[in-house]
Amino acid sequence: MTDKHDLTLTINGRAHAVSVDARRTLADAIREECGQTGTHLGCEHGVCGSCTVLLDGVPVRSCLMFAVQCEGKAIRTVEGLAEGEELHPLQKSFMKHHALQCGFCTPGFLMLAVGVLEREPDISDEDLVDALSSNLCRCTGYANIVKAVRAAAVELKAGP
Amino acid sequence: MKPGSFQYHSAKTIEQAVALLAEVAPMDGRVLAGGQSLVPTMAFRLAQPAHLVDINGVEGLDRLAVEGAELAIGACVRHAAFHRPVIAGPLGAILTTVARHIGHYTIRQRGTFCGSLAQADPASEWCLVAVTLGASITAQSTRGRREIAASDFIEGIMTTVLEDDELLVEARLPVPPDDTRFGFVEFSRRAGDFALAMALTSFRLEGGVIHDARLGIGGAENTPRRIGEAEAALNGQPPGADAFDAAATAVAAALDPMEDAGTSAQYRRELAQCLARRALESAAS
Numbered sequence: 001m002t003d004k005h006d007l008t009l010t011i012n013g014r015a016h017a018v019s020v021d022a023r024r025t026l027a028d029a030i031r032e033e034c035g036q037t038g039t040h041l042g043c044e045h046g047v048c049g050s051c052t053v054l055l056d057g058v059p060v061r062s063c064l065m066f067a068v069q070c071e072g073k074a075i076r077t078v079e080g081l082a083e084g085e086e087l088h089p090l091q092k093s094f095m096k097h098h099a100l101q102c103g104f105c106t107p108g109f110l111m112l113a114v115g116v117l118e119r120e121p122d123i124s125d126e127d128l129v130d131a132l133s134s135n136l137c138r139c140t141g142y143a144n145i146v147k148a149v150r151a152a153a154v155e156l157k158a159g160p
Numbered sequence: 161m162k163p164g165s166f167q168y169h170s171a172k173t174i175e176q177a178v179a180l181l182a183e184v185a186p187m188d189g190r191v192l193a194g195g196q197s198l199v200p201t202m203a204f205r206l207a208q209p210a211h212l213v214d215i216n217g218v219e220g221l222d223r224l225a226v227e228g229a230e231l232a233i234g235a236c237v238r239h240a241a242f243h244r245p246v247i248a249g250p251l252g253a254i255l256t257t258v259a260r261h262i263g264h265y266t267i268r269q270r271g272t273f274c275g276s277l278a279q280a281d282p283a284s285e286w287c288l289v290a291v292t293l294g295a296s297i298t299a300q301s302t303r304g305r306r307e308i309a310a311s312d313f314i315e316g317i318m319t320t321v322l323e324d325d326e327l328l329v330e331a332r333l334p335v336p337p338d339d340t341r342f343g344f345v346e347f348s349r350r351a352g353d354f355a356l357a358m359a360l361t362s363f364r365l366e367g368g369v370i371h372d373a374r375l376g377i378g379g380a381e382n383t384p385r386r387i388g389e390a391e392a393a394l395n396g397q398p399p400g401a402d403a404f405d406a407a408a409t410a411v412a413a414a415l416d417p418m419e420d421a422g423t424s425a426q427y428r429r430e431l432a433q434c435l436a437r438r439a440l441e442s443a444a445s
Contacts, residue, residue: 003167022168022212025199044161045200049266058269064199065270068168069214112266133351134264 007071011036012080020067027051029067030077038078038107042136049135052108052115053077059115059134078107081114090114090152099148101139108135113149121157125150163202170214174300177215178327182302184211185324191215193236196263196271197279215327223330230296230332235275239268239286250362251335254342258285258360261344264352278328280314280383282418283354285346287314288384292360292376295333299326314383340364340372343443345435346379355379356423357432359411359439363394370394375407375440380417380432387414390436399444408437 003022008015011034018033030039030053042048044063051062054076081088090113093099100106109132116123116131123131132146169184171177181189189211192198201207215221221236226247242259245252262268262276262285276286277297289295290310297308299322310331313320322328346358357380363373373394378384389410397403417428 002165005168021165023163023165025163028162045203046196046267047200049264052266059266060270061196061266063203064195066163066168066195066199069170069216116265130260130351131265134266 005068011075024067025063026065026067027062050108052111054115059112089155093148093152097144097148099145105137161203164208167211171218178301180213182325193275194271196267229335233273233331237273239271249338250340257344261346274328280318280320283379288378291384295331298330300329301326317382341443343439345438359435361439377432380428387411389414404437404440408433411436
């Protein structure tokens with residue numbers, strides 16, 4: 001039994017016309033139908049946070065939503081962070097503070113951090129650590145991720 | 161780890177949602193709200209519903225409002241709505257504390273208060289809140305609406321009295337007097353993990369002694385519940401080590417805790433005793 005839906009997913013401002021089964025997760029549709037493979041899939045059941053994207057500005061686990069639920073929503077993925085050759089301040093901060101090693105979790109952490117800082121630019125250290133505990137990283141031990149996000153928060157608040 | 165096939169239905173009004181449910185519930189149809197528990201269960205193929213009725217687009221279900229002496233929480237109000245106090249006074253403050261213990265930040269952006277009640281996981285923070293504070297739950301179907309007391313709502317592990325064709329449209333929490341004191345403490349092995357046990361208490365002080373004591377334990381037994389013996393040990397007593405120890409001891413004596421591979425019943429019993437005392441100390445401080 002299939003239940004096909006024709007819909008438009010808007011990813012980083014670009015419209016993608018897709019035809020998906022209802023069972024297709026947003027994560028799979030972003031990667032397979034729309035070819036945006038920057039969003040990574042780890043556990044596929046909402047534990048690891050690798051697939052975190054912004055949905056109307058809110059960080060969500062894209063493996064826990066169905067693509068059919070996302071028509072008309074503004075989806076942002078890691079591909080939308082840089083402006084041309086210029087990396088987003090958080091991407092630069094991740095490089096500077098060694099907040100990644102293998103990089104598998106990085107797109108999820110970046111989208112989580114961007115979403116949190118855009119919504120709560122004055123977030124406390126305690127709340128930031130709580131928010132970042134959403135995602136798993138098996139390389140860094142988290143300390144450098146927290147450092148990178150904290151440093152980027154200061155920079156983003158100061159403005160360009 | 162991919163969910164099985166299902167037919168997707170999206171409702172725009174409550175009437176439409178319950179009409180859809182009436183049609184598909186007999187064919188293994190379920191409600192999709194936040195999906196933060198249902199979708200992982202589907203990914204594991206532990207749940208393979210044939211139909212999902214998505215209520216995220218239903219107008220008005222995101223309503224969160226104070227009505228008289230009650231806080232009304234619509235079916236699509238997310239956990240994250242409680243990151244900041246939703247009402248002035250002690251209730252708003254304690255809900256903020258509780259919300260921080262639910263899953264993770266991203267999970268809290270999608271998961272819903274009412275969805276947690278309908279899921280009835282033994283480790284659900286909101287189920288403990290609803291039972292301890294005496295929430296009222298509204299269920300609606302094409303057959304009409306009914307009100308259910310939270311203490312009657314949860315029957316067992318992930319089992320409620322909701323009929324298959326009923327939609328939990330709203331939960332209402334009584335707003336307590338402003339001098340009510342609250343304490344909530346939870347223990348889990350890692351950030352965002354399921355609680356091994358948790359304790360929620362509320363009481364008022366009059367003439368230096370405890371009145372209107374409520375003490376609920378969640379995560380330890382199949383369902384959260386108030387421990388009457390502990391509340392009896394508190395009422396009429398001055399707040400302090402004597403009363404709190406007596407109440408915590410009563411909690412340990414009253415509980416019939418769950419056991420699993422990593423956690424014995426005795427461990428949960430002692431944990432609940434400890435958490436009850438800490439929640440009372442937190443409320444008194």
